[in-house]
Amino acid sequence: MGSAxxxxxxxxxRETHYRVLGDRPMRLRIDQPSAALAALHQAHGVDCSAFITAANPFSQRCGDAANAQRQLALAQNLERMGLRAIAAAGEHPSNGWPAEPSFLVPGLSLQDARMLGEQYGQNAVVWSGADAVPRLVLLR
Incomplete structure (x- = not known):
């Protein structure tokens, strides 16, 4: 199946560094197991997590103020869902694209991660199951 x-x-x-901030800082890479993420899953009593953003829908830059508003709306949505959002940022190591404000959300199911990604106009989300391997999940 192709992608748009x-x-x-x-x-x-795939090259982006998905940095998790907060009490347990870590850097996640697509398709690379993460012992730090496995420990975070265990500490939160979950078997999955998602790295998600509302910034720059469909990879079109929309500015810091607009991204901040979008991230606030996502944070409020996650709070209504009863989920904890850990501050994060997606940052490519060399292409000059500004770091995107993001969240790591312990316990966010794949179905809900897809739904939120689509709701906030994202091309993809990063989701990890019990194996703590971040996977790129394409939405279009």
Missing amino acids: IDAATLRAY
Whole structure:
């Protein structure tokens, strides 16, 4: 099955460093197991998590103020769902794209991660199951 996302954007998503801030800082990479993420899952009593943003829908830059408003709306949505959002940022190591404000959300199911990603106009989300391997989940 193909994707509406161009090859260069997909490559950038796979190369991005998904940095989790907060009490347990870590850097996640697509398809690379993370002992730190496994420990975070255990500490939160969950078997999955998602790295998600509301910034720059469909990979179109929309500015700091607009991204901040979008992130606030996502944070409020996650709070209504009873989920804890840990501050994070997606940052490509070399292409000059500004770091995107994001959240790591312990316990966010794949179905809900997809739903939120679509709601906030994202091309993809990063989801990890019990194996603590971040996977790129394409939404278009």
